[in-house]
Amino acid sequence: YVKFLQTQLQSDEKDEKKLEAQLTEIITKQAKDSIKQNLVADAIAKKEKLEPSEKEYKKELKNVAKDYSMTDVDQLEQAAKQAWPDNYKDQLKSMVNLKIVTNWLAEHCIQEKASTTSSESK
DSSP states (O other): OHHHHHHHHHHHHHHHHHHHHHHHHHHHHHHHHHHHHHHHHHHHHHHTTOOOOHHHHHHHHHHHHHHTTOSSHHHHHHHHHHHOTTTHHHHHHHHHHHHHHHHHHHHHOOOOOOOOOHHHHO
């Protein structure tokens, strides 16, 4: 019985380490994707001069709060302060920037009909 428990404990430790490695991999990928997304949004905003006015910023901040199922901007700001105490304002600005760029892209997107290749047309 003692051998069984020891084996079970060792197995649980291996499973825990495997799970931890998988979670680290997922979180790392999500962080990298988020950084890339924000860099692209920043570049588009700069090129297209999408800097919001104070009124537009506040409006989009309300929309971001809704996106995160928060009751208002104050709740969003409190959550941001907890998550990023040193730079929560920059994080909120990035969130708004991403929202503005996403909306701009949706409005300016041109859909083209897929072209057929010569092998598809035969």
